[in-house]
Amino acid sequence: MNPLEHQSSLTCANCGSTNVGIRPVRSAFWQDDRLVVVEDIPALVCGACAEQFYDDSTVVGLDLLRGEGFPADKAHAELRVPVFSFSDRARAKSGP
Numbered sequence: 001m002n003p004l005e006h007q008s009s010l011t012c013a014n015c016g017s018t019n020v021g022i023r024p025v026r027s028a029f030w031q032d033d034r035l036v037v038v039e040d041i042p043a044l045v046c047g048a049c050a051e052q053f054y055d056d057s058t059v060v061g062l063d064l065l066r067g068e069g070f071p072a073d074k075a076h077a078e079l080r081v082p083v084f085s086f087s088d089r090a091r092a093k094s095g096p
Contacts, residue, residue, distance in 0.1 A: 010044060010053070017048035025052055029066065036070045037079060038062065 010020045025043045029036050041062070044053040054062070068074075 012046035014051040015049040019047035020044050031070050
């Protein structure tokens with residue numbers, strides 16, 4: 001039995017809704033100066049406010065991935081991510 005299955009009657013700590021279900025989610029983590037994305041994380045997600053909760057075994061699994069340093073050779077895929085500078089926008093708004 002999936003450890004999350006017995007928790008499906010939880011109440012959301014954020015909004016109090018009982019509309020909480022199991023869904024796979026995606027999350028981003030910083031590893032030193034590298035941004036990594038982990039997909040298919042089993043989570044309890046509130047249908048009312050979208051708050052996400054992880055059970056203990058999921059947290060341990062994420063900690064183990066982090067402890068391994070998210071090795072590039074084990075990555076499922078790679079994403080290309082644009083990087084923006086807020087200070088560039090501020091300078092553009094203030095003019096020369």
